[in-house]
Amino acid sequence: MTIDFTKLHHNFETSLTSKMLPTIWCSGCSLGSNLQSIIRGAKQAGYDFDHDIVMISGIGCTGRASGYVNIDGFHTTHGRALPFATGVKNGNPDLEVIVFSGDGDLFAIGGNHFIHTARRGTDMTVICNNNSTYGLTGGQASATSFEDTVTPTTIGKNDKPFNLVDLALGAGATFVARYTTAQYNTLPRVIAQAMRHDGFAFIDLVSGCPAIYGKRNGYPTGEYMIKNFKEASVEIDTSDPSYLLSENTAIEFDRKVGYTKIPIGIFRSSTMEGKF
Amino acid sequence: MSELNNQNEEVISNERFDTYPASKRKDRLFVIDRMRCKGCSICVSVCPYDALFMSKKKSTNGFIYPIENGACKACKKCLYACPDFALSIHKVEEVNK
Numbered sequence: 001m002t003i004d005f006t007k008l009h010h011n012f013e014t015s016l017t018s019k020m021l022p023t024i025w026c027s028g029c030s031l032g033s034n035l036q037s038i039i040r041g042a043k044q045a046g047y048d049f050d051h052d053i054v055m056i057s058g059i060g061c062t063g064r065a066s067g068y069v070n071i072d073g074f075h076t077t078h079g080r081a082l083p084f085a086t087g088v089k090n091g092n093p094d095l096e097v098i099v100f101s102g103d104g105d106l107f108a109i110g111g112n113h114f115i116h117t118a119r120r121g122t123d124m125t126v127i128c129n130n131n132s133t134y135g136l137t138g139g140q141a142s143a144t145s146f147e148d149t150v151t152p153t154t155i156g157k158n159d160k161p162f163n164l165v166d167l168a169l170g171a172g173a174t175f176v177a178r179y180t181t182a183q184y185n186t187l188p189r190v191i192a193q194a195m196r197h198d199g200f201a202f203i204d205l206v207s208g209c210p211a212i213y214g215k216r217n218g219y220p221t222g223e224y225m226i227k228n229f230k231e232a233s234v235e236i237d238t239s240d241p242s243y244l245l246s247e248n249t250a251i252e253f254d255r256k257v258g259y260t261k262i263p264i265g266i267f268r269s270s271t272m273e274g275k276f
Numbered sequence: 277m278s279e280l281n282n283q284n285e286e287v288i289s290n291e292r293f294d295t296y297p298a299s300k301r302k303d304r305l306f307v308i309d310r311m312r313c314k315g316c317s318i319c320v321s322v323c324p325y326d327a328l329f330m331s332k333k334k335s336t337n338g339f340i341y342p343i344e345n346g347a348c349k350a351c352k353k354c355l356y357a358c359p360d361f362a363l364s365i366h367k368v369e370e371v372n373k
Contacts, residue, residue, distance in 0.1 A: 001288070001297075002373040008293050008307050010361045021312060022360055027339065028316035032359030040356075184356040222316040226357070 015039045015049060015070050023068060025061060026135075026211035028222020030181035034129055034207055035065050037184065038100060041191025042071075047096055055098045056085045058105035061136045062129040065100050079109030082117045085124050096195055097124040104134045104142040107162055111143070118171035118200050125194045125201045130164060131209040139212035146253035149217045164204040165249045165267055175201035177266040178249075181208070182229035190266065197269070206251065206262055219258035228258040236265035243267075284346040296344040298365070304350035305366045308342055312362040315339035319354035319363060328354065 010016065016039075025031050047053050055073035057066040058081035066073035076084045081101045089097050099106075106114055106128050117124075133151065134140040141151040144161045151158070168176045175197040179187050187205075194201035208214055208225040219225045236243045243249070244267065252261040288295045298306040313335065319342050320328045327347035330340045342354075342363075355363045 001368070003288055003295055003305070004371055004373045005290050005293055007371045008295065008305075008309075008364070008366065010309070010364045011355065011366075012361070016361060022314070022337075022362075025359065027314035028318065029359055032361060033318075033357055036356065036358075036361070182357075184353070222318050222359070223321040226318055226321055 012036065012039050015043075017068055017070055020068050024064060026209075028210040028225065029061070029135075030131075030207035030222070030225070031061060031065065031129060033184065034127075034181055034205055035069060035100075037181075037187040038098065038127065038191055039069065040188035042098075042195065044188055045192035045195045047195070052094075053096050053098060054088055055100060056081050056088065057099070058101040058110065059136075060102040060105050060134070062100060062102035063105065071098075079105055080113065081105060082110060082113040082126070086117060086120075086122050089122055089124055093123075098195070099124060099126045101126075101128065102135075103128055103130045103132065103144045103164070107164065107167075108143045115167070115171040118168060118173040118202065121172065121174060121200050123199055125191070125197070125203070127191070127194075127203045127205055128164060129205055129207050131207050131213065132161070133209050133213035135209045135212050139209070139216070145213075146217075146251075146255075149213075149253070149255050151213070151216070161251075163246055163250050164202075165263075166246045168202040168204070169244065169268060172200075173202045174199035174268065174270050175266075176204075176268045177202070178204040178206065178262070179264050180206040180229040180233055180262055182226050183233070183264065193266075193269075206259075206264075214258070217253075217255050217258070225258070229262070232259040232262045233264045234261060236263050236267070238265065282345055283343050286346075287344075294341075294343070296346075296348060297368070298344075298348035299350040303368050305368050305371060306344055306348045306350060307364045307366060308344075309362040309364070310335040310341050311337065312360045313337075313339055313341040314360050314362075315341060316359065317342070318357050318359065322353050322357045324351065324353060325349055
């Protein structure tokens, strides 16, 4: 058997910018598989990558994602991914707008924009790569760093983190889901559902930063992190109305073993009328 | 265990790719791109058939990389889990010269 080595590109190579690869992300970082899940979700939803989609990301490790994927996009200023996305959607309402950004970008400096875009119900899909730290700048504490964890900017102990699902539900998002990076089969289906949703769709994509946050706080390698996500994920029971209470949607974390409980599933899915 | 950790002898390599025939009928090709792999070994942990183990040698980029031992069924679980776009599955007739 002779093999033509020029044809051995990756299965999603046409959706990637080959000259930019390999990525700058650390070994074990879950961003690459999250990006692959988004590509698979957009393919599943049936969008044409050249004409139908635009991908917008802010600053941070996650901000690099819009450069690695072969979709038109913006790499915007810090925290302002959502105002750019609102402008794009108003300029061309036929486009499907995906915002893929980190927790520091969307919820620390861009938190104000998030609650107001959710309140207005602008038709877009926001995917937050929630790795509980500012990875690019050296692992400072972010708005979703867990209590009793250690970062270079922690004095004493960290404060209580944001519960992103609770925040999105309270701000009025009409599609709210949380999954971890380890649900490789479910996640593309949920992303496709969020893209087809007419209104503000938010996915809290729990992913880890093993090289910077994890090595100080209980999940030192990517291999351990994936096992940890699979063990800690608990599917929510939507038949019981108490699943929306904030103590049932909160992520639990222990500094010695990593994640101990991650409630996953689709928390809200309804259509909004009269918006865009 | 030492028998399981032997590299599949049907490997065909060049300076960038390792290719292994996979699946029951050997009509799929499991490809490892050593230039992109960063040695995180997530593929080893997600493989349901224990078909992968990590090399002792390092690639030209300075990372260890996965090696297949002949048990691969081309289920694509590692392909979806790989964060570095380094693994792929092809049909043999599509890449044959």
